[in-house]
Amino acid sequence: MTDQLSVTTSAEKVPSDVAGSSSGRPLRADAKRNYERLLAAARVVFAEHGGGASMEAIAKQAGVGVGTLYRHFPKRIDVVEAVYHEDVDELVAAAERFVAELEPWPALVAWLEAFVRYARSKRTFLSELHEAFEKNPELRITARERIEGALSVVFDRARAAGEVRSDLDGIDLMQLLGSMCMSATLTSEQSARLLLVIEDGLRPPE
Amino acid sequence: MTDQLSVTTSAEKVPSDVAGSSSGRPLRADAKRNYERLLAAARVVFAEHGGGASMEAIAKQAGVGVGTLYRHFPKRIDVVEAVYHEDVDELVAAAERFVAELEPWPALVAWLEAFVRYARSKRTFLSELHEAFEKNPELRITARERIEGALSVVFDRARAAGEVRSDLDGIDLMQLLGSMCMSATLTSEQSARLLLVIEDGLRPPE
Amino acid sequence: MTDQLSVTTSAEKVPSDVAGSSSGRPLRADAKRNYERLLAAARVVFAEHGGGASMEAIAKQAGVGVGTLYRHFPKRIDVVEAVYHEDVDELVAAAERFVAELEPWPALVAWLEAFVRYARSKRTFLSELHEAFEKNPELRITARERIEGALSVVFDRARAAGEVRSDLDGIDLMQLLGSMCMSATLTSEQSARLLLVIEDGLRPPE
């Protein structure tokens, strides 16, 4: 079931040049570093000031000029899209990792926690994401497919191992969790508590 | 059961009878009319252009100058807060109304539908609301209490009448519904369909 | 021939409210003042820094904030268009004035001088005007018609009075003059001198 994992990490989205070590051009070492630094900065700034944060703020947080930000992300929306894309990547990669390293049930629990983090991050720039989805509807679809793929890996594995009640659909679970996190009134502690409840509810009747 | 309703309508929120010089309150009528017109306009504009809509747009939609808008709402955030407050009012008033006019189960169904409308409206200006909550944490708490109060009226009544399975908590239900509506990917039709499913699920086992 | 003048001054283009003296609203006294001040400022700034001058510079020259500039001219191109429009107005008004006040030949001479001023001003923001023409082709056509109308008034009058050689077309003359002024290498003195030559050439063979 693990080998079902065809999911890819978005590492390739980064203007690659990954290989270069000794031979030709070490060229874009800093460019790549900046790309990643910018994404991290965007995440920080979005978390702090909401999805409406200014490009200037993101650039400053990354310690670069706006121009650099714009070189990597020609339009504001491209930043949103990239952050979201990376979030999804991380979620997918987490599934791979947990399946490889953990037993079925702990892997599922760990991934659900990762999913809650993802969903809460999404809430931060909900309206911006909305806009991105409108301009690029494929994004929404691809993201959903990838996440559902990741989910099915950890969820089906746990169910096959008899760790999850058999009358439960993974997608429904995710829908529930995801929307739960969207609530504007939900604090971080609350979501942790709710997650525990849900996890309990997943176990098969003894 | 109706008398359990301690909830108040936000009418009092209108800058109340301060000025009234000598006679009755002929000026007051204008002011109140404007206040309501402005809120209605804000609602329309928010729905149309998102929570980031401009004050100018709201004033124009209301058919008044910005100055008038600012007389009633000194800061932009006050508009958001007032719209939200009124949404909550409406939800509370709806509970009163449905309880007075309908049988327990239909009343609950009608109210859940109202709640979905409320939640979907909230999604429109989620980030603005977030800001409002930060500036005025009481708002969040009060709103939650009032809504939970309204819910308990219709929900407990239905449960007492044996129309709802007894192993269900109203708050949980609301949390579920509310967050469901936040989903960035949820269309209006989808939410209607989901609501039907949920309603079915509420019935006590035959 | 004078009564042929159906030409209008663009005064009406200004958000009028001209009449208001005592009765209703003196309201836009300052608004109108600003509109005119802004146009004058734009003319000054364009002359000084070329047609590419910044909106900020224009606003500062007018002694107002950018916002005010944008209230009157929502887009940069609107400034260009308005300046040009006013230039044309002035040219047309000059024709009326000279015909009313001067003898046929002096009127023609005076108008040709005005025309040279107009053409030289046009040179300042040639490419901006190009853009304006592309977005609003009517502008070019209307302007040409109005100018040709003005020309025909002064020119035909002079010709009818026997002050101009009869084998000459007014339009050709204007085309010549106009394009002459476009030359990037033409100084103000040169154009004055050339104008004299041309004026001589206009006289009928003795």
Next chain:
Amino acid sequence: MTDQLSVTTSAEKVPSDVAGSSSGRPLRADAKRNYERLLAAARVVFAEHGGGASMEAIAKQAGVGVGTLYRHFPKRIDVVEAVYHEDVDELVAAAERFVAELEPWPALVAWLEAFVRYARSKRTFLSELHEAFEKNPELRITARERIEGALSVVFDRARAAGEVRSDLDGIDLMQLLGSMCMSATLTSEQSARLLLVIEDGLRPPE
């Protein structure tokens, strides 16, 4: 008559043989090729996007990095100046060529056509050229002298051959033509037609 040509081609403008270390000039070839490629690119880009085109666009069109562009032209204005200079060169060279290869009248006609091309190109970056003239007034003067030199070669030759009316000054003709092309309202077809008319007008009275 050809030997009257003291005009020089701007080839010398290329950063001349300074570096040359020991052998011939194999490095030089590259540099010169780049220089010319850049100018050609600038011409293309200016024609396409107007005189305000970006350095980046020019470099890309030339197939080099901006750095290389800046090696040859330290400032943006240097590109404008160089393009203009080369235009003038071409005009001068054309005079030489036509005089060497064609009969007096066809040579004049051919050169006038070249001149119209030159003038129309100039219109593209009029304001940039203005700036260049201000920073380097000599440019304007030199250019005029060189062009007038070229003109006199073809024009005087044609007049001496009795192919052109003797009461006509070459400079005036050029001024007329040149400014004609500046008109913002003049299309390419119009200018071609007008040129034909002018050519007819040049012939001596039969």
Next chain:
DNA sequence: TATGAATGAGTGTTCATTCAT
């Protein structure tokens, strides 16, 4: 030496907020 990534001042434009009318 060629490249193109980084820079940051500058541009057009918007909009919450203030204030003269």
Next chain:
DNA sequence: TATGAATGAACACTCATTCAT
């Protein structure tokens, strides 16, 4: 008191120019 004109800080985005590689 209602109006909407004025304000200016802020924003997204561009581009000439510099500089590390």
